[in-house]
Amino acid sequence: MATTKLVNETTMDDDKHSLNAATTTSAWQDFLALIKIGIVNSNAMTTFTGVWLALYFTERSFFANFDIVLYAMIGSSLVIAGSCSYNNYFDRDIDPKMERTKNRPTVSGRFQPATALTLGLFFIAIGSVLLFLTTPMAGVIGLIGAFTYCVLYTMWSKRKTTFNTVVGSISGAVPPLIGWTAVEPQLTSVPIALFLIMFIWQPPHFLALAMRRKDEYARAGIPMLPVVHGFAVTKRQMIAWVACLLPLPFYLYPLGTVFLIIATALNIGWLVLALKGLRAKDDIKWATGMFVYSLNYLTILFVSMVIVTFIPF
Structure with missing residues (x-):
């Protein structure tokens, strides 16, 4: 009986510990x-x-x-x-x-x-x-x-x-x-360029999310572009926003040629993907690709800005 009581008390203590940890x-x-x-x-x-x-x-x-x-x-x-x-x-x-x-x-x-x-x-x-x-x-x-x-x-x-x-x-x-x-x-031109890159990056990023969640936004009464004007208009606006990113890396030319190549390649890749949306048969699949690309784009672009400062010119 004493042994059983001890086991039960130990089990209760373990349960309390697990519950506290979970909470x-x-x-x-x-x-x-x-x-x-x-x-x-x-x-x-x-x-x-x-x-x-x-x-x-x-x-x-x-x-x-x-x-x-x-x-x-x-x-x-x-x-x-x-x-x-x-x-x-x-x-x-x-x-x-x-x-x-x-x-x-x-x-x-x-x-x-x-x-x-x-x-x-x-x-x-x-x-x-x-x-x-x-x-x-x-x-x-x-x-x-x-x-x-x-x-x-x-x-x-x-x-x-x-x-x-x-x-x-x-x-x-x-x-x-x-x-x-x-x-x-x-x-100077450098921080202004950083601001503009971040500002222009966000509409195509969030519009891709809005396309994927169109029904939810409509149910919540939030007037996202895909809800109000449909996918065709949204796609054209996303293309325009991505195209506006093309010249911005050149305002960061002091970071060197390596950065300009990386940034330009990222911009062209995103623009090509955006243009493919005009003929996409599965809009949600395309929007998902745009969303994932936008996340990788931002990470690679800003990390490369730091890394290239260690490259001797």
């Missing part, structure tokens, strides 16, 4: 979902590229300016995380209507609306303070990005107009500007 893991996963960790991570990459190139072109030491790098990276990530948390707070009425958003913690109730709102505003505030510790310009640009995403996109254009993707692209394009201005407040 902790679940809470952490819900937190990461609330701040949209995927968006935070991808924007951290573009922010770092802005920081790195500013240090490179102004011939400043990375380690001597490590505090600035740290403030810029943490500050921008907090502003983005806070903006995403606010987006989840505001969109909790339409998120249940879409397959990809119906399990968000603000929909399931695992995060209360007030908590999501409080965390969002807190992260934006703390992140902005860190950015202002680098330069006032970086802090202002961070606030512009947060305002554009939270107010102009989330609260207004997302539910009102097919231009919502364009409006949202402004906030998505500011991370490399934040990174650059954290080091060098003066905006």
Whole structure:
């Protein structure tokens, strides 16, 4: 009997430990979902590229300016995380209507609306303070990005107009500007080119997603371009946006020939894929290919910007 009791108590302790561990893991996963960790991570990459190139072109030491790098990276990530948390707070009425958003913690109730709102505003505030510790310009640009995403996109254009993707692209394009201005407040052709690449990249990226999720967006009442004007118009606009990327790498000519070749090859490849959409028999399959290409495009392009700085010319 004593042995049985001991075994039972041990089993109960193990069950409690497993339950606590599972609860902790679940809470952490819900937190990461609330701040949209995927968006935070991808924007951290573009922010770092802005920081790195500013240090490179102004011939400043990375380690001597490590505090600035740290403030810029943490500050921008907090502003983005806070903006995403606010987006989840505001969109909790339409998120249940879409397959990809119906399990968000603000929909399931695992995060209360007030908590999501409080965390969002807190992260934006703390992140902005860190950015202002680098330069006032970086802090202002961070606030512009947060305002554009939270107010102009989330609260207004997302539910009102097919231009919502364009409006949202402004906030998505500011991370490399934040990174650059954290080091060098003066905006030259390099950071402007980074901003334009990010700005123009986003419409074809998100329109591809909108094509794949057309029915969900329609059910939620969100006027995405494929919902309002159909696939044919969407395809033509995606081709136009991708074509606008072609000249932009040449504004980054100081990065050298290797980068220009990589960037131009990526642009031509994406344009060819976009043009194939005019004759695509399976629009969803084509849109999926465009979406995947856009993700690889961004990663390869921005990583190559950093790598080529180590190549002697």
